[in-house]
Amino acid sequence: MPDYGHDLVLGTFLTPAAKNPQQVVALAQTTERAGLDLVTFQDHPYQPAFLDTWTLLAWVAASTSRVQVAGNVLNLPLRPPAVLARAAASLDLLSGGRFALGLGSGAFWDAIVAMGSPRLTPGEGVDALDEALDIIRGIWDTDERAPLRIHGTHHRVDGAKRGPAPAHDIPIWVGAYKPRMLALVGRKADGWLPSLGYLKDGDLAVGNARIDESAQAAGRDPREIRRLLNLGGGSFSGAGFLQGPPERWVDGLLPLVLEDGISTFVLGSDDAATIARFGEEVAPALREAVASARGTAGTVTGSVRPAAALARRRTGIDYDGIPDSLVATAVEPGDREYGRVRSSYVYAGSPGLVLRPQDAEAVRDAVLFARAQEVPFAVRSGGHGISGRSTNDGGVVVDVGALDTVEVLDRDRGLVRLGAGARWGDVAAALSPHGLAISSGDYGDVGVGGLVTAGGQGFLGRSYGLTLDHVVAAELVLADGRLVRTDAVHEPDLLWAVRGAGANFGILTAVEIEAAEVGDVVHATIIFDATDTAPFVQAWAELVESSPRELTSFLTLVPARGNDPAVGYTIVVWADDDTDAAVVALERFLDLAPVLQQQAQLVPYAATVAAHHGEHTGGSAPATRGGLVDHVTPELAALLADLLAAGDADMLQLRAVGGAVNDVDPAATAYAHRTQNFSLLAAARGSRRAGIDAWWERLSPHLHGVYLSFETNQSPARLAEVFPPETLARLGRLKSLYDPDRVFDGNFGVTPTPDVDRATMTT
Structure with a gap:
């Protein structure tokens, strides 16, 4: 034989x-x-x-x-x-x-x-x-x-x-x-x-x-x-x-x-x-x-892919041409690991191939391979994003989850280096012993890459700002396969673009960020009876705006179901260990509406965003709509109350994004929304999806800008709300330089502006 x-x-x-x-x-x-x-x-x-x-x-x-x-x-x-x-x-x-x-x-x-x-x-x-x-x-x-x-x-x-x-x-x-x-x-x-x-x-x-x-x-x-x-x-x-x-x-x-x-x-x-x-x-x-x-x-050696698995391969992908650096960790339909990597947090995807590079050079190989295929491709850092863009059906997914290092480069400066695949909960846990923290959203399983290139509306936002506000350097793979480091000296125009529109320019592999001096924080959760929704929402927003910057709060509204009333689930984080000051600030919240449950603890910041490393199996993907709000007026509060009462949204959320976020010059980063105090999100599943756009038409006079991570509608009209005109024009010029073929177009793709003079890049 x-x-x-x-x-x-x-x-x-x-x-x-x-x-x-x-x-x-x-x-x-x-x-x-x-x-x-x-x-x-x-x-x-x-x-x-x-x-x-x-x-x-x-x-x-x-x-x-x-x-x-x-x-x-x-x-x-x-x-x-x-x-x-x-x-x-x-x-x-x-x-x-x-x-x-x-x-x-x-x-x-x-x-x-x-x-x-x-x-x-x-x-x-x-x-x-x-x-x-x-x-x-x-x-x-x-x-x-x-x-x-x-x-x-x-x-x-x-x-x-x-x-x-x-x-x-x-x-x-x-x-x-x-x-x-x-x-x-x-x-x-x-x-x-x-x-x-x-x-x-x-x-x-x-x-x-x-x-x-x-x-x-x-x-x-x-x-x-x-x-x-x-x-x-x-x-x-x-x-x-x-x-x-x-x-x-x-x-x-x-x-x-x-x-x-x-x-x-x-x-x-x-x-x-x-x-x-x-x-x-x-x-x-x-x-x-x-x-x-x-x-x-000349014996042929190595593992053999079963015939049943070969039958599940998708057209348009050269499976035999997968680069050597990616073969060992690549996952195809029919592989046992496919169920663990096919989906994102909310979207049940069915990609034809998931590539899992282990270093930046392998990310380069993945980019060059993916763009040569006749199918779309998506990029994933943590896969938690609610827009579902980190997977697809029949295409290639480049998953950088293995690039998950967390390194303190300069403790005195608070400078840290993060791999794009690290989870923010793990980042927080690694920085906690150093007395450092980075504001980074509200959930520890979110990946570094997706959040840090889009914004980062976190629990320390009013005192720290957006996550991307503190990025001082980034390393990414461009569409042509180049590995580039961008900072204040090296290609600073690209760093500007990465901070707010990074998904348009390449795959982030690592980022350097200046962390804040943060030890313990006061973390409170208060659940309100939100039956009288409009005055409650308006009062909450006014209280947040008038509070010291140490206080950041997120409010999630869930509609009434059966005999249960509408509920307002509020998270409040006081960004230091001054419990006396925190108690004074928190007590004001207890008068907003009937309190159903409350709890406050002094905890390390890492406890507020612990990483659970949950398995992503997807589900019925929601339509999500976002909008940025200067102030919650009585008219806006009334509309939100009507939307909640109608049951046309599974949930509404308002996040505080004022304070330090608005200290930054709108021209300093591609995230240019620096006057708003709140970020609004609505999610609707199933039959409710069809009606959410009509509500957004009614809400639009009260909204000024869109946070791209919370938006599943990528129409040209929404793109113009994500990036103001001057920002969008500058991004178009940079796009023609760094990605003229629109390889990275999956997350609010920007149209390249042709015939660009490099001297105009920083105007």
């Missing part, structure tokens, strides 16, 4: 003796120290002289850090498949993706029956294993939302909830010898795991042929199926197979790789010295010999 080209894996097959339980654990640790890849244990739940294998697997996984663990093979008749699936996923999550599932249909049936399982014939055992594989994979398939229903003869689930998803694609290896079992391996398994001691000459070739034939009939590539082999005995003295010096072991094992396709060897030994030499001497020599022989033969 040909060599299937799989990477070489070597491990051990240990006896789980209960008499000396720590010995088998020590042998597993010896396996890891010797540089081997895998440690496995036989599974005989009816044998009182043995430890329970599942318990042992968990203990060994916790006692090691690198080696993969597996049963060899787990006794399916005594381990119900749905429970086994959840246990396997749990152990895989806890071990960081180090579990493999070895399964057998059952042997020693008298002992199995004695433990309470019904006796099965060999044919029934194959059928039961077939059903079990479907149940196990179905439990792991969390992309499918419907409950799992499989009505087999031997195993049934009827509405089982799916999940948890394992940390990696858990391979299922099946111990098989007979034709029907071998055919099942070809149809559904990821590996064939026989023991050499049970095989006769020629059985490997016959087994491989049966598996390959079955795989091809099922539409699979036979190379998807790893070929493993348990090896008994072995000694570094004597003569014969696996006897004598390491080079003789290599001579014996090499033909099994090259002629019989075996790529995983599992040594059955409970001798620590033998295990050590197997890992330290045999393994590297065998790897070298295999690599040399494959090089001479």
Whole structure:
């Protein structure tokens, strides 16, 4: 048989003796120290002289850090498949993706029956294993939302909830010898795991042929199926197979790789010295010999994408042309990780490819690759943005989440360097020990890149300003693949544009920001009965405007539902630890409307924006509308009250953005809105989406500008409200210089102004 080209894996097959339980654990640790890849244990739940294998697997996984663990093979008749699936996923999550599932249909049936399982014939055992594989994979398939229903003869689930998803694609290896079992391996398994001691000459070739034939009939590539082999005995003295010096072991094992396709060897030994030499001497020599022989033969190596996954590829994307720097972390439809990366916080996307560069150079490769495709592409830092622009349907997503470093460059100056993929909650946690903070929105899972290039309306806004107001340098990848640093000296016009319109000019990879001296803050939440909405909203706004700059407040209004009244959920942050002053300011809020609940705490700033690292699964994406407000007048308050009462919005929110935000010259950054005191947001889902524009027509006389992060309507009219005329004209000139082909046009794309003289850039 040909060599299937799989990477070489070597491990051990240990006896789980209960008499000396720590010995088998020590042998597993010896396996890891010797540089081997895998440690496995036989599974005989009816044998009182043995430890329970599942318990042992968990203990060994916790006692090691690198080696993969597996049963060899787990006794399916005594381990119900749905429970086994959840246990396997749990152990895989806890071990960081180090579990493999070895399964057998059952042997020693008298002992199995004695433990309470019904006796099965060999044919029934194959059928039961077939059903079990479907149940196990179905439990792991969390992309499918419907409950799992499989009505087999031997195993049934009827509405089982799916999940948890394992940390990696858990391979299922099946111990098989007979034709029907071998055919099942070809149809559904990821590996064939026989023991050499049970095989006769020629059985490997016959087994491989049966598996390959079955795989091809099922539409699979036979190379998807790893070929493993348990090896008994072995000694570094004597003569014969696996006897004598390491080079003789290599001579014996090499033909099994090259002629019989075996790529995983599992040594059955409970001798620590033998295990050590197997890992330290045999393994590297065998790897070298295999690599040399494959090089001479031109053997195709590497992982094989299943045919089912290949069928999910989207047209317009050159999957075979993905740059080497991105291949290992790229995710396609059909990959197990796809469900975790396809969607944003609010939008259930279905991209054709998600690229996850690990450094700035790989971001450059991603940009050049993405712009060469015949599909749209999106950029994601954290994926939390409510506009849903960090994913798409059928296109490419460039996810910079791996660029998540947080570094204090100059403590005295408060200068910090942030990777574009860092989450703001993690930034806050990292800066807290230094007594520093950066105002950065209201939720810790938001990514640095999206927020810092758009604005950053945060809990410290009235004392600190916008996040982007303190950006002093930025590093980004331009449309032509150039890696550029921009600051006050180097291309300062680009820095101006990045601060407010950065998504138009490239992909941010890192940013330098001056943080504020902030330790503990007073964080209060007050929930009001907002039935009398208009006077409440107006009074809240007037109180915020008249408060000291240390106070920043956000107000979220939720319409009445059933017997519950309309509610005003207010967050107030006092930006230092002067609790006496904070109490004086907070007490004024308690008179605004009937208080349903209140709480105030002195906490580190990081506690106000903790990162939860929640999984983004999307949903029914809302239509969101935004607007900037100079003052909440009685007329505006009345309109907002009407909108809330009509139930045409799921929620309304007002954020304080005055104070220090308005200290900045409107011409200093591409965010030019420096007279407004509040930022308004409305969100509507489902049937409510259609009516939100009519409300915005009524509200528009009271609104002056748009914050682009809160707006899903990217019409030319809204673009003109995002950027005032002079700002938009300057951005157009810069766009023609840095992105004339409009590669970065997904977030309020600006039209390039042609024939630009560089000297006009800073006018």
